[in-house]
């Protein structure tokens with residue numbers, strides 16, 4: 585169960601960061617309260633920067649989210665005189681926002697200036713219409729309960745709380761299931777927004793939106809960094825991160841190349857999806873490397889470990905431990921099973937299976953005047969030696 589909550593850490597970090605920002609803002613009210621007018625001016629620029637910045641990084645959901653915040657803010661300032669009926673219907677506005685947050689949770693980042701953009705606009709319109717329909721249905725239910733004297737039907741209580749509860753469960757589920765900074769941001773927006781509109785957080789609207797927009801921009805930066813420097817499958821630092829890290833190394837270091845043995849056969853036997861699961865779990869094991877080592881995904885089923893300020897002889901013990909820990913690791917994989925009458929009756933879609941893999945490691949110390957690429961090459965040759973000698977071993 586816990587293993588399935590892969591987004592727990594991201595959700596908690598995101599929640600903690602926003603809580604700290606809000607607490608710090610509340611604690612320093614005396615300082616910025618005199619500057620609210622100035623903050624309002626800056627916020628306008630913040631919206632525009634946020635929209636352009638997220639669009640530049642192809643984060644169309646953030647673009648939509650910030651544009652919506654912008655729209656909401658302008659609406660609350662009565663800038664759109666033709667839309668003031670929305671201001672007069674705060675429940676409609678609030679519910680529409682909740683439905684739009686749910687909608688944003690379900691869609692993917694797609695180019696806005698395309699057919700997808702039109703589909704997104706229709707989706708947003710649908711959320712607003714759905715909010716209106718819900719309110720109409722509730723007002724009909726209210727008049728029905730009055731006509732039929734049904735005092736236990738407390739419409740006022742469910743009119744907002746019921747959809748809010750359903751949307752909160754949906755966003756929380758999505759945020760916990762997979763690490764996704766955008767969905768975690770939606771969750772914090774939902775919580776903070778709800779606390780704000782229930783007067784639990786007493787901040788001017790401009791300050792509230794300044795914090796949210798700042799939060800979104802920071803998340804886009806962090807997310808883009810991870811996209812560029814983290815391997816999507818294993819979550820290890822990528823080859824690009826390795827090359828960047830190599831620039832910061834001193835003269836003394838050693839490089840190890842680690843490769844899963846007979847992985848082609850493994851893929852052929854179990855399929856590429858299970859191969860992916862195994863790569864992910866082996867990578868998690870390798871990430872536990874100690875003695876100051878750092879592991880990167882080099883590509884395919886190959887990994888690189890760097891030990892700064894160490895020779896190959898000094899890193900050998902740790903590499904041996906890594907090799908042993910992978911060999912001893914009983915990897916539990918989720919194996920889809922063929923649909924039979926029995927499995928359908930038991931509602932079984934997958935079975936758990938235990939598999940084992942081994943790794944071979946080649947390690948080399950950087951020699952004087954040797955470039956990083958040359959040291960990698962030398963480690964590769966040592967890896968080849970380990971494979972030739974029968975695999976599941978470390979060679980220098």
Ligand SMILES: Nc1nc2c(ncn2[C@@H]2O[C@H](COP(=O)(O)OP(=O)(O)OP(=O)(O)O)[C@@H](O)[C@H]2O)c(=O)[nH]1
Nearest residue numbers: 843844845846847848849851856859860884885971
């Ligand atoms: N599932 C999965 N397989 C991958 C991935 N990247 C590379 N592979 C597979 O890894 C296998 C590597 O095979 P080879 O280079 O022939 O080596 P090997 O079968 O591991 O044999 P030895 O290295 O000699 O022990 C290929 O079948 C690739 O398709 C990946 O991201 N996911």
